[in-house]
Amino acid sequence: MGNESLDSTVNKIRLGIVLLIALLPFPIIQIFHSSLYFESRIPPYLLFHNIAESFSIFVSMSIFGVGWFTYPQSKDRHTLFLGTVFLGIALMDMMHMLAYAGMPDFVTSNSPNKSTQYWIIVRIYAALCFCISAFLPNENNSGRLRWVFLIFPLLVSLVSFIVITFYPSLVPITFSATEGLTPFKRNSEFLAMGLLIFAMIAYWFRIRKYGWDPNKYYLYAFVFCILSELVFAVYTTVFDIYNILGHIYKIVSFYLIYKGVFISSINKPYKQLLDTNNLLKEEIIEHGRVRHDLAESLSEKEALIREIYHRSNNTLQVIGSLIFLQAETYPENKSVRLIAQRTQDRIHAISLVHRLLFAERDLSSISVRKYVSELADYVLRANEDSSRDVNLTVDVEDKKILMDVAIPIGLILSEFLSNTMKYAFQDSSSGNISISFFEDPSGRYVLNYSDDGVGMPKDYDFKNSTSLGIQLVQGVSEIQLAGKISFRTGPNFYCAIDFPIDIYKKRV
Template sequence: MDQEISYSNRHWINVTAAFFLASLPILIIQVFHSSVYFESEIPPYLVFHNIAESFSIIVSMSIFGVGWFTYAQSKDKHTLFLGTAFLGIALMDMMHMLGYSGMPDLLTPNSPNKSTQFWIIVRFFAAISFLTSAFIPNENGLFKRKGLMLFVPILVSVFAFIVVTYYTGFLPVTFSPEVGLTHFKRASEFVIIFVLILALIAYWFRIPKFGWSHTKYYIYAFVFCIFSELVFAVYTTVFDIYNVLGHIYKIVSFFLIYRGVFISSINSPYRKILDTNEKLYRSLGEKENLIREIYHRSNNTLQVIGSLILLQAEAYPDSPEIKTVVYRIQDRIQAISLVHRLLYSGKDLSSVPIKQYISELSNYALQANVNTSCELSIQTEIEDRKLLFDMVIPIGLILSELLNNSIKFAFPEASSGNISIHFYEGRDGRFHLTYSDDGVGMKEDYNFRSCSSLGIQLVQGIAEGQLSGKIRFKTGPNFQCEIDFPNNIYKKRV
């Protein structure tokens, strides 16, 4: 509660500072009136007036553009309403500028009264629009017929143009050469000031709901609008210093409103997107770390399982069959564990570089069988690409079985031997894996389908079951196994 009071006091101080800053030029003119007061000649004043009004028109059209064309993304009804209101303000400010005394006649003779009548209409329209906008929420919403929002400002603009241009006698006189500003003009300015004060108060009550950052620029703008109307209520001619100051106030107020609209429609949505992206990035980072930890723990768990099996096998030192089974289980565990290790160490959490995997798996097979008398050489021709780990694990299990069979049985009496592994993706959209050795091979009449070898059965089952592939064996000398399987049997999951 204390913090809320502190923030409220700070807002009051900021608004008070804005009032003081806006009143300072008027105070200076009043104190040093004889030194700073002037009435400009028509030609230089017209240049200033056209520049000031052109700037106001450009800013008004910019507010309309931002509010109108960002609505599809921002869904900000408040900004859309202000944007369409500023379309009408821009059109009527243009009429005021073109109807100014000294400018070429706008269809009918220009005069101070004509331009001032345009001024009063557009200022009334602006003040009422500002007050109305205070009650339109910023929350996302959707106007089913957004085009209808243009109807009122365009209708008011057309009405002002027709009445002031052709039926000016139906409107009260706002300026006469004899008396200058009429009572109606001065009273109108004070009524506009009253409406702007109401708008400022209404926006003040928006702060608790929509925040100071979304509201402060409008409040500051209304402060300068109030002082703009105040000096326009007291100037003596349309070319004096008060008139100049009033236009400067107007420029400042329009720029502040543009700033508020820009923040609501562009800065805030993009900031939310950036915040969301940052949260997503952090969340993805946390998930990646979690997945890496899972891979790491899976790898460790597999190693522990292999060690436990080996320890259990040591209880049967006189059983070579148990040792053989244990070593084969360890080879298979290593084929799976290597996948998890590569996933943990890589940036891609779903794919494994197949070339690196097969190379490390082959090296492990050779190192695990260093006691064999045959000197083996493994040549690989592997396409350098990544494969989903759902494919790599079956490939690893297949190669582990084939490598073990070659090392154990293909070279019983040879002093050296060669093993070749080829892997590539064919033009048919299928992967091709070819394994061969130059060992004794298999008997010509060997039936791979009905054999009792667990390793061969495992290779066939994995190739056809998990990879949905086709497998072919070559009998006779020089063993060879060819497997081809589709490249789209698994989808990326991480």
């Protein structure tokens, strides 16, 4: 409340200063009356009048152009209305200028009464429209109002032209050769003054909603408009300094209104655009800063995750080595050594995933082809028999799989390869192993493993098997991979496992 009161006081002071500046010519003329007061001759005054009115017409058309052609972008109904109002002012001011005594006849004979009738109509029209504009919101509700606003001033101008040109008796006389300006003319000027004072008060209250800056030029303009009407209501001769001062006031007021319309229609949108651009620049800078911080944080987390993978791999390798060393203390116990070897194979299947993740840019997934190839090579080397020649065929699609899928696949393949090398080729000097992995048309992964060894007994019950290896394969396939597993009994071992692709989601 304190700031609003202060702003209101400052605005009143500004308006008061403009009023003092506008009133300043009156005491100067009175003080230096003998030096400044004059009555012009008709030709020079006519030249001045035409220049002043031409300037007013030019400014009025500029106001119309700015208000009308910027409306599609600004959507400012208040400015649009003022622009179309000044189209009517420009047309009727032009009629007033062309109908002035001393100018070539404008359709019908020119006379002081004819030009003054145009003058009175346009002054009352302008003042009344200023009053209406004070209550128009800036916001647009309907595009059709644009054409309504345009038709109204054109219609007023047309009616004024027809009535004054062809039916002048319908309008009261404003000037006579015997008495000069008539009471109707003077009272009409006072009526226009009253309307302008009302418009000025209404615009003052408009400031509360739309602010000082968009409305200050209209308030300043009304000050000069009111004084202009006052001069034209009380001057004694058409050619004296007060009449000239009135035209100057009119020019100044039109210029101020033009500036207000220009600011509302052009400066304000551009200022909003510049403000928005500045905000966007600040946001871009802030986003860049945040992105840089996130990149640093992500880099640190990637380094940390890679370190975790590296240490996990090393830890698993150490555990496998410890188990193998512990088994070495029982050199005569083949079962212990076998358990140690199988456990070490399983540990390697897990640690290999961490080693590959550590080497990859993607910290969540690894190449299934590379993983299967390296795992198979390791298991075959760890269980190789110099007297046996084993041929391995790997047909694996080059896909990326998550570590949550890779580890179960590694445990399954490690178990199958170890069993094949231990039991499948006992009575032969060679053998063949085949591994395939692909995505089937139904959107599931399929893992096939087979060898041409002795296979499993025809009546072997895989579901109720007591073998730890078989139990591990079934548990991993059905629980961890949520898949389906099928075995083939008899010679030439074969197992097929299919499971959903999207069972796990990416987490890193």
